[in-house]
Amino acid sequence: MTDGFRKFDFDREFAPDGRILREGDTFKRVYTEDEMQMVAEQAAEAARQVAEIEAQEAAAEAAGQVVHQVAGLLGRLQAESEAMRQDAARLALASARIIAGAALEQYGEETLKDCITEALADLRSEPRVAVRVNPSMSDALAEILEGEAAQHGLEGALIVRADADVPRTDCVLEWRSGAIERTTADIESRIEQAVKNWLAQPREGDADITPDQAAMGGQASA
Structure with a gap:
């Protein structure tokens, strides 16, 4: 009696260097050096892009915080500047009254x-x-x-x-x-009005306003 032959499946595949590439239906992926280098470069590029995005987001957030802080600082500076302007006006008014009173008394x-x-x-x-x-x-x-x-x-x-x-x-x-x-009271009232007119002028024009214009309500002479 003749035994039946069992077909031998050549399901094991070898690489030229002797490594097993396939064992039956199971494949074992073996990367070459070039492929490994490419994978490493792709991973590095992905990491760089993520880091760049995170850096941009951090920079944007930091810039927003700086803008907010600067806006607050400018607001405080403007308030302090206006307060100093008011103080200067009050000092000028008090000085003008003293000078006017002394001048009227002397002359x-x-x-x-x-x-x-x-x-x-x-x-x-x-x-x-x-x-x-x-x-x-x-x-x-x-x-x-x-x-x-x-x-x-x-x-x-x-x-x-x-x-x-x-x-x-x-x-x-x-x-x-x-x-x-x-009356002296009328003179002081006109001095006070001149100071009020000066305070009412826009800051950018303060340097261009003469005392005579301030006394007339800030109107430029023709």
Whole structure:
């Protein structure tokens, strides 16, 4: 009796160097050196891209934090700058009041004479003009204004009266149909208004505004 032959499956495959590439239906993948190098390069490139993305995200986050901090700092600087501007204005106002008061006190007689003389130019048609001043100023002004009245056609029509209720640096002019007064309080009010006008101007234009423009509300002269 003849035994049946069992077909031998050549299912084992060898590489040229003797390594087993296939054992039956199971394959064993063996990488060459070039393939290993390529895989390593691909892995390195993937890692580099991930690191670059993470670095960009970190940089963007850091930049956002810097912008936020700078914005906060600029806000504080602006507030501090405005506070300093207000303080400077208050100091200027206080100084101007002191200087104006000292000037009026020292040159009160001269400033009163100039004020009254300027008003007399518009009162030539009045038959009588009365000037009320502080008693400490009445005698000196009466002598000075007598000549001024004659030059304005008011000789004998101008009367200087001493009034203890009138501050030393103030004066009141009265005539038949009206009256005007020059007071220290009015001068201080105009100084204060000039400072307010300056504060109301945009900061960029502060350096271009003259004191005269500030006193007129910041309007540039033509």
